Amino acid sequence: MDIAWFVVLSAFIFCIGAAGVLTRRSPLVVLLCLELMLNAGNLALIAFARMVGNQEGHVFALIVMVIAACEVVIGLGIIVAMYRRRLPIDVDSMSELRG
Amino acid sequence: MLFEQLLFFVAGGGAVAGALGVVLLRNPFFSVLALVAHLISLAVLFLLLSAAFLAAAQVVVYAGAVMVLYVFVVAYIGGADEDLRPRAGGVAAVLGPVFAVVLLVELTIAIVGSSLSALDTRGAEIGAGFGSPGEIGALLLNRFLIVFEAASFLLLIAAIGAVVLAAKRRGLDDPDDVISVAELARGDVGTQKEAIG
Numbered sequence: 141m142d143i144a145w146f147v148v149l150s151a152f153i154f155c156i157g158a159a160g161v162l163t164r165r166s167p168l169v170v171l172l173c174l175e176l177m178l179n180a181g182n183l184a185l186i187a188f189a190r191m192v193g194n195q196e197g198h199v200f201a202l203i204v205m206v207i208a209a210c211e212v213v214i215g216l217g218i219i220v221a222m223y224r225r226r227l228p229i230d231v232d233s234m235s236e237l238r239g
Numbered sequence: 240m241l242f243e244q245l246l247f248f249v250a251g252g253g254a255v256a257g258a259l260g261v262v263l264l265r266n267p268f269f270s271v272l273a274l275v276a277h278l279i280s281l282a283v284l285f286l287l288l289s290a291a292f293l294a295a296a297q298v299v300v301y302a303g304a305v306m307v308l309y310v311f312v313v314a315y316i317g318g319a320d321e322d323l324r325p326r327a328g329g330v331a332a333v334l335g336p337v338f339a340v341v342l343l344v345e346l347t348i349a350i351v352g353s354s355l356s357a358l359d360t361r362g363a364e365i366g367a368g369f370g371s372p373g374e375i376g377a378l379l380l381n382r383f384l385i386v387f388e389a390a391s392f393l394l395l396i397a398a399i400g401a402v403v404l405a406a407k408r409r410g411l412d413d414p415d416d417v418i419s420v421a422e423l424a425r426g427d428v429g430t431q432k433e434a435i436g
Binding site for chain 1: 244293308357359378407
């Protein structure tokens with residue numbers, strides 16, 4: 141398979157994720173869609189690493205995985221805190237930093 | 240060669256279907272399951288690109304650990320079905336898909352029209368150990384040691400942050416929830432014994 145196929149697929153997944161982030165209201169699903177976008181970036185990184193024949197892209201993708209894990213942990217912590225304070229689980233009503 | 244193409248289209252189709260499932264399914268629990276399917280398909284694609292270590296990490300770390308965290312949180316807050324219809328006056332719900340399609344067209348034009356001639360090849364010649372745990376580990380511990388340490392420190396900070404954010408705080412949320420002197424004198428207020436119940 142040509143590398144271009146993988147890169148176009150990654151662009152496709154990225155756009156699906158972007159649409160989800162913009163349209164969904166539940167912060168949980170917004171986080172899931174962010175994962176989609178990060179993974180699409182990972183796929184492009186690995187495809188380009190294969191294209192150049194250089195493994196540094198793999199290290200980059202691994203670090204992106206670490207960032208994604210951190211983002212998930214903090215995001216889910218915020219959602220649990222919202223639930224504890226009985227705030228609506230809805231991104232549209234979360235417009236202030238102060239709870 | 241034919242098998243490789245078949246595998247690409249099966250895994251790519253699975254990845255796109257999983258991604259669409261995440262965005263289109265109403266119940267957050269099913270969204271999480273769709274993301275698991277998406278991540279496993281992506282791991283197959285990583286294998287096709289000879290990134291063996293990353294494919295394994297994707298399945299173990301992502302589809303395994305991170306998704307379990309999601310499932311627990313969905314179970315905790317009780318994932319109710321979400322109304323997917325655009326809210327009255329909601330501009331983002333209408334413009335969001337439009338923006339995504341425009342972005343896709345733009346990205347595809349950029350990829351097809353790019354001057355990277357190697358995009359239309361199967362990639363450079365690689366050795367047998369390309370993407371193996373040994374080679375990635377050697378890179379991480381030699382050239383990218385500081386990056387590696389920074390990543391581990393970041394994970395530590397995130398773990399502490401999650402505990403601080405999600406920890407139960409007594410007496411902060413509810414003004415009626417004040418600890419009286421009599422309760423304090425009982426001796427087990429604010430202890431782990433009380434938290435366990």
